Amino acid sequence: MAVCAICSGLSFGHTRKAVIGSLCFFRFWLGFGIGGDYPLSATIMSEYANKKTRGAFIAAVFAMQGVGIIFAGLVSMTLSAIFLHYNPAPTFAENPELSTQWAGDYLWRIVLMLGALPAIVTFYWRMKMPETARYTAIIAGNAKQAALDMEQVLEIEIKTEHDKLSHFKSANDYKLFSGEFFRRHGLHLVGTATTWFFLDIAFYSQNLTQKDIFQAIHLTSSAKNVNALREVFEISRAMFVVALLGTFPGYWFTVVFIEKLGRYLIQLVGFFMMSVFMLILGIKYDYLRDHNHMLFAVLFGLTFFFANFGPNSTTFVLPAELFPTRVRSTCHALSAASGKTGAIVGAFVVQTYTLSQDTSKIKKALIMMAFTNMLGFFFTFLVPETKGKSLEEISGENERADHEEKR
Numbered sequence: 001m002a003v004c005a006i007c008s009g010l011s012f013g014h015t016r017k018a019v020i021g022s023l024c025f026f027r028f029w030l031g032f033g034i035g036g037d038y039p040l041s042a043t044i045m046s047e048y049a050n051k052k053t054r055g056a057f058i059a060a061v062f063a064m065q066g067v068g069i070i071f072a073g074l075v076s077m078t079l080s081a082i083f084l085h086y087n088p089a090p091t092f093a094e095n096p097e098l099s100t101q102w103a104g105d106y107l108w109r110i111v112l113m114l115g116a117l118p119a120i121v122t123f124y125w126r127m128k129m130p131e132t133a134r135y136t137a138i139i140a141g142n143a144k145q146a147a148l149d150m151e152q153v154l155e156i157e158i159k160t161e162h163d164k165l166s167h168f169k170s171a172n173d174y175k176l177f178s179g180e181f182f183r184r185h186g187l188h189l190v191g192t193a194t195t196w197f198f199l200d201i202a203f204y205s206q207n208l209t210q211k212d213i214f215q216a217i218h219l220t221s222s223a224k225n226v227n228a229l230r231e232v233f234e235i236s237r238a239m240f241v242v243a244l245l246g247t248f249p250g251y252w253f254t255v256v257f258i259e260k261l262g263r264y265l266i267q268l269v270g271f272f273m274m275s276v277f278m279l280i281l282g283i284k285y286d287y288l289r290d291h292n293h294m295l296f297a298v299l300f301g302l303t304f305f306f307a308n309f310g311p312n313s314t315t316f317v318l319p320a321e322l323f324p325t326r327v328r329s330t331c332h333a334l335s336a337a338s339g340k341t342g343a344i345v346g347a348f349v350v351q352t353y354t355l356s357q358d359t360s361k362i363k364k365a366l367i368m369m370a371f372t373n374m375l376g377f378f379f380t381f382l383v384p385e386t387k388g389k390s391l392e393e394i395s396g397e398n399e400r401a402d403h404e405e406k407r
Helices: 002-009 016-048 054-086 102-114 116-128 133-139 143-154 162-171 179-208 210-216 228-261 263-283 285-291 293-308 311-317 325-354 359-382 391-395 397-406
Strands: none
Touching: 002 016, 002 102, 002 116, 016 054, 016 133, 016 311, 016 325, 054 102, 054 228, 054 311, 102 116, 102 228, 133 143, 133 325, 179 263, 179 293, 179 311, 179 325, 179 359, 210 228, 210 285, 210 293, 228 263, 228 293, 228 311, 263 285, 263 293, 263 311, 263 359, 285 293, 285 359, 293 311, 311 325, 325 359
């Protein structure tokens, strides 16, 4: 992640297409690193936390994404303001040649390279972090090492029960592509993958429509010919405001309420409320844009709030709890990959509907997002509640181990 973030800022080529090509190459491998970190972060926290606070702890890990979004807005906003101060560029109308000046090229490169800092800062502690005890004991079969690792983390003495562990290990020795897995967890995997897929269609589409909606609610300038640095500053400022007032609180509401309300209810309510607000925005887009900017901004912020106090958080939590130890990270990764597939679908849909700046097409895009949210709502019924249960109870590992021991 650190290396590819730096390389992204160093993207090279003699033509614009070549620069974009090298940028895409480095971003692909950055995505490879992030794709590994997603399931590992969730699983590590899931397997170390106790059943009473597990959901809040996993949600807190994901809520740090909200902190990252705020800092991302601050970084790009601050840097673009600095470049504007020391290099005030003419507008496109005054000088088309200088509207995309050298400063703009430096700006996006520096912003992307600064993305390496979080990975570099955490690298040492990640290297020192031991493997989770469940994996070491059940998959690697080393109960003694698992006990030592747990003692190191929890600072208490733990006794190993080799006989019980051997029964547990043999009873749950089935793989992802097996009839046993699909019988016990097939619908769960369908539920976590489809809900994440439908969420990301709407969530990332909504992010991509922000530029047009920011103008409608007067968070950015409506002028057509804006200096590139000024445009970055205004969009970053608008994203920062929306993240601070809508996105960020939603993440932490999930942390506070997930053990009280449960994952299932939060996900259902989140999908439903996102659908309602997007439908209102789509149907009343012209009226809200022209006559009620404040209500438009509130509705837009609420869609982000209920995305994060809803499925954007719970789709991260649930795959880390539902599946047995042997395939927990893999199933989380498959669910996350399904979500990113939805993001790609959403990006193409939004590009098709909003490139022309036709408001009727933006309205259609918002209504389509409302529909995909309702699909996510209904597919949530495939996912059971996990609140207050141990990982072994949820996955059925205890049940099979007890049966094996009796035999």
